[in-house]
Amino acid sequence: MxxxxxxxxxxxxxxxxxxxxxxxxxxxxxxxxxxxxxxxxxxxxxxxxxxxxxxxxxxxxxxxxxxxxxxxxxxxxxxxxxxxxxxxxxxxxxxxxxxxxxxxxxxxxxxxxxxxxxxxxxxxxxxDHEAAGYAAARHLIECGYRTPGAVGARLDSRSRRRLDGFRKACQEVGLWDEHRMVITPQSSSVGLGRHLLEELLSRDQSVDAVFCNNDDLGIGALMEARRRLISVPEQLGICSFHDMEMTQHMYPALTAIATPxxxxxxxxxxxxxxxxxxxxxxxxxxxxxxxxxxxxxxxxxxx
Amino acid sequence: MxxxxxxxxxxxxxxxxxxxxxxxxxxxxxxxxxxxxxxxxxxxxxxxxxxxxxxxxxxxxxxxxxxxxxxxxxxxxxxxxxxxxxxxxxxxxxxxxxxxxxxxxxxxxxxxxxxxxxxxxxxxxxxDHEAAGYAAARHLIECGYRTPGAVGARLDSRSRRRLDGFRKACQEVGLWDEHRMVITPQSSSVGLGRHLLEELLSRDQSVDAVFCNNDDLGIGALMEARRRLISVPEQLGICSFHDMEMTQHMYPALTAIATPxxxxxxxxxxxxxxxxxxxxxxxxxxxxxxxxxxxxxxxxxxx
DNA sequence: TTGACGAATGATTGCGCAATCATTTATCAC
DNA sequence: GTGATAAATGATTGCGCAATCATTCGTCAA
Missing domain, CATH: 3.40.50.2300 (Response regulator)
Structure with a gap:
């Protein structure tokens, strides 16, 4: 049947x-x-x-x-x-x-x-996004960077908490200045990453490390550093976020918080x-x- | 009511x-x-x-x-x-x-x-993908490159026709050698772009320009060239395909066929x-x- | 063979809506 | 006021399936 x-x-x-x-x-x-x-x-x-x-x-x-x-x-x-x-x-x-x-x-x-x-x-x-941002800051601090900044775009709650964690870790060791936090509501892109690093450096030329809230910004920051002949990682350390496939193939390869x-x-x-x-x-x-x-x-x- | x-x-x-x-x-x-x-x-x-x-x-x-x-x-x-x-x-x-x-x-x-x-x-x-590949080749030829190669991944019919068009334009001016076409069925990535350029150079060291079938490969090729200290565009011209936002922010910025x-x-x-x-x-x-x-x-x- | 039980099969109902048709109501010219 | 027309409203049917219930069939022990 x-x-x-x-x-x-x-x-x-x-x-x-x-x-x-x-x-x-x-x-x-x-x-x-x-x-x-x-x-x-x-x-x-x-x-x-x-x-x-x-x-x-x-x-x-x-x-x-x-x-x-x-x-x-x-x-x-x-x-x-x-x-x-x-x-x-x-x-x-x-x-x-x-x-x-x-x-x-x-x-x-x-x-x-x-x-x-x-x-x-x-x-x-x-x-935990705050913990992830915190970990990024700890890493930069342990590498010996002393004037850390952070850039962020498209600030949904998760992005914000990453920056909160970053700020907190820096504050704990007395290395924070809120001027070195450059954020924008615009949606992130590589071009924006370049622009945000530019803005960060114009606010504080002594910045020696930057946490980028995502990989687009990280790659943009790297390219802008390259253009300005700022050597990475010597003059500027860059820590990216998410770690998409591309970041490891950049030159120099980007340190990142890899998210699963x-x-x-x-x-x-x-x-x-x-x-x-x-x-x-x-x-x-x-x-x-x-x-x-x-x-x-x-x-x-x-x- | x-x-x-x-x-x-x-x-x-x-x-x-x-x-x-x-x-x-x-x-x-x-x-x-x-x-x-x-x-x-x-x-x-x-x-x-x-x-x-x-x-x-x-x-x-x-x-x-x-x-x-x-x-x-x-x-x-x-x-x-x-x-x-x-x-x-x-x-x-x-x-x-x-x-x-x-x-x-x-x-x-x-x-x-x-x-x-x-x-x-x-x-x-x-x-028309074939016309697009053809245009890429014509550009490289007009720039004076004389040993063009091409790399491609994930060969759906559209990708293939882009490469067909590229080959055709090179053949028309007697600059083609099929060894300089490196393709793979793998899905494209930046890492693969690096690898494919490596393969291309190992097949023919005299290659002086490469057409990359998409932007991932293009960025990968650029990074690999950088790593090998091959100067772009002097020693190696790179033409990418699609032109996503990122390509224009690379260093050097990538020439590309922009698709709408x-x-x-x-x-x-x-x-x-x-x-x-x-x-x-x-x-x-x-x-x-x-x-x-x-x-x-x-x-x-x-x- | 009989009865009892479970499995397989068949018949029926209703899900909530759109479409159609039937009816009522409003609108207008004469 | 009348009739004619259009608009608004109301009542009915069926879309194709899942769930439920009713029936038949097969199986087995007594």
Whole structure:
């Protein structure tokens, strides 16, 4: 009987209507993914992990681009929930009150990614951004740099906390001056990195090290240093953030805080699928992935 | 009456069920977008254009990642069509026979992007890759380079045609040797760009210019040249492809064939929305956006 | 053979909306 | 005021499936 039916399916080229299925069963095989940006290389790797973890399952990843706007995010959460997703992955902890309410009341598991600290709405996987910024500062200080600065763009809460951590570590050893923190709401780019280093140097010519809030800025800073014939790492140490593939191939290679973006994506989808399969089966619901300092030539001073 | 209804909607927090709507009307507000890769910066800008063009409309972009596989693409086209999308955007002209059949029979407009040449299934917007490669070669030749090579990765049909065009221009002036074409099926990265230049130089030390099939490779080649103390552009001219933001900030800045990725995305979504709004209203259904040679220091030899 | 039980199969209902048709109400010219 | 037309409103049906219930069939022990 089953065989006969399956033969007919093949012969007629039948395939079920997902809309009818969703209407009748009140659930779909869609997994909603909310990212603040798709044009930010940081999220490419997260995406890669999520795709890899959901390949060959019946689930379909539906991406929403919030453009770093909590309101757009709120609207998208509404749109997604209306479609009765099987699960939801959202970036960070900074949803609007209403969005948090919707997520808390959702009839599906929810994973918050890229951050660690606050208790999650449901589950979370990420790392502590303040600790990461702190680690960057400690590294520069231990390398002997004494006039550290920092540059940052597109200041979402996570970026801000990285800079907070950096500032804190510098203050602890009495090496901080707030003038050496150059930030802008503009979205980050290599060109902006060059510009921000320029601004930093114009504010304080004695700056001997800079923490760049992400790799675009790091590469930009490196190129600007090169243009000005400022030697890296001797005259200027550069520590980048995220460590995308490119940074290790720069010349000199960039020291960076490497963030486990692929792993975060993979763990998030794994947790989500497990929880969809068997509700309440996931035990560790709030995961700190940590980060890693990768020391390369851009901070490796002789002596 | 209308007012009373809308008040009730607000009060009850009612929002229509998209599944029921899709079932009853046989159409949704989803626009399917098939890209070969999301971790390729090339498509970020396309995406940006599409998002910008669909913002504040009732349409929702649904992304599918084909991972450069025609079979995955075929499967995704099936998945998308089952959802009765309002429109579809697919990359390139290399669909499987079956996929082309499905697209041709789709009850919605279809735009093929990133390529120009073949007659489209429905509509298309892109540029001629062979002509772009040809232009790169002509530029290097006109700069006086006499031993041009080329490196390429991830050889989809478009990449291949770029290299074909490059080869053709070199052959026309008797400057070609197939040994100076180094290609690999690996996916492109900066590290790979370094490696491919290494390979190219090991095959023929007299190479004095290289065309890189995309910017990752171009930046990698530049970094490798730097490491080997090969001066750019004097000893080695480098021409990159696509011209993402970063290339102009390299040191020396990279000459590149700039491709109008944002514009392609924007035009594609505009054509699609117009056609959804009013079938057969779009007149120019096969658009050649062209490309632009941007000359910078990496090919600007003194004399 | 009989009864009892579980598995396989068949028949029915409702999900929430859009589309269609049937009805009522408003609008206007004469 | 009348009739004719257009607009607004109301009632009904069906989209294609999943879930539920009702039925039949097969299996086995007594």
């Amino acid at each position: 089953r065989i006969r039916v399956e033969e007919a399916i093949r012969k007629l080229g039948y395939s079920p209507d997902p809309a009818a299925s969703a209407l009748a069963s009140k659930v779909t095989y869609n997994i909603g993914l909310l990212l603040p940006s798709l044009t930010n290389t940081v999220f490419e790797d997260v995406l890669e992990g999520i795709y890899q973890g959901s390949e060959d399952t019946r689930f379909f990843i539906q991406i929403g681009d919030t453009r770093y706007s909590a309101l757009k995010e709120e609207a998208l959460i509404g749109t997604f929930l209306r479609q009765k997703p099987a699960g939801l992955i959202v970036t960070g902890f900074e949803q609007t009150e209403k969005a948090r309410g919707m997520l808390a009341g959702a009839h599906c598991p929810v994973v918050q990614i890229m951050d660690f600290g606050e208790p999650p709405i449901d589950m979370s996987v990420g790392f 973006r692929f792993q975060i994506g993979k763990m998030a989808i794994d947790m989500l699928l497990a929880e969809i399969e068997e509700p309440h089966s996931v035990k560790r619901r709030n995961i700190d992935t940590g980060f890693k300092l990768v020391v390369r030539d851009s901070t490796r001073r002789a002596g | 209308r007012i009373r209804v809308e008040e009730a909607i607000r009060k009850l927090g009612y929002s229509p069920d998209p599944a029921a709507s899709a079932l009853a009307s046989k159409v949704t507000y989803n626009i399917g977008l098939l890209l070969p890769s999301l971790t390729n910066t090339v498509f970020e800008d396309v995406l940006e254009g599409i998002y910008q063009g669909s913002e504040d409309t009732r349409f929702f972009i649904q992304i599918g990642d084909t991972r450069y596989s025609a079979l995955k693409e075929e499967a995704l086209i099936g998945t998308f069509l089952r959802q009765k999308p309002a429109g579809l955007i697919v990359t390139g002209f290399e669909q499987t026979e079956k996929a082309r059949g499905m697209l041709a029979g789709a009850h919605c407009p279809v735009v093929q992007i990133m390529d120009f040449g073949e007659p489209p299934i429905d509509m298309s917007v892109g540029f 990725r944002f514009q392609i995305g924007k035009m594609a979504i505009d054509m699609l929305l117009a056609e959804i709004e009013e079938p057969h209203s779009v007149k120019r259904r096969n658009i050649d956006t062209g490309f632009k040679l941007v000359v910078r220091d990496s090919t600007r030899r003194a004399g």
